[in-house]
Amino acid sequence: MFPVKLLPGAINEITVSVCETKSLTLADRYGLMAAILDESLDEEERRAIDRLLRSTLRGRVKLVDELSVTN
Template sequence: MCQVYFLESTIAQLFAHVLQKGKLTLTDRCVLMTALVNNSLCQEEEILINRLLHAVRRGRLKVVDE
C-alpha cells in the first residue's frame, strides 16, 4: 500500500520530474492517487494530472514499476 504525505506543491514538482525523466513510477502514481483521494486539488493541479494521463495514453510517458 502506498503511504505518501501530500504537500501543496507536490503535483507541480511531480509533473516536472516525470516529464523530465519520461516515465511514471509506482511512487509517482501513489502521489497522484493520494492527491485524488484527498480531493483537495486546485484546477491547475487537475490540469497537470490530466496532461500526464494524456501523455501516457499517447505513449510519450512510460509507466514503470520502479
C-alpha cells in the first residue's frame, strides 16, 4: 500500500473553498479522505475536518459531483 501524503495547506484551501461556495466537491472529498488517512495531521486540522463534516451532515454544505465549483 502506498503512503498517503497530504499537500501542505490542503485542509485550509478546502475549508476556504467550502465557505465561499457552500459546496463540497468530489475533489474536496478525496482531499478530506487523504487527510483523514494522514497520521501527521495536527489537532487544528482535525477540528477543521470535523467542522466540515458536521456542516455537511446538518445540510449547511451540499455535496456536488463536480471536480471543482466555479463562480
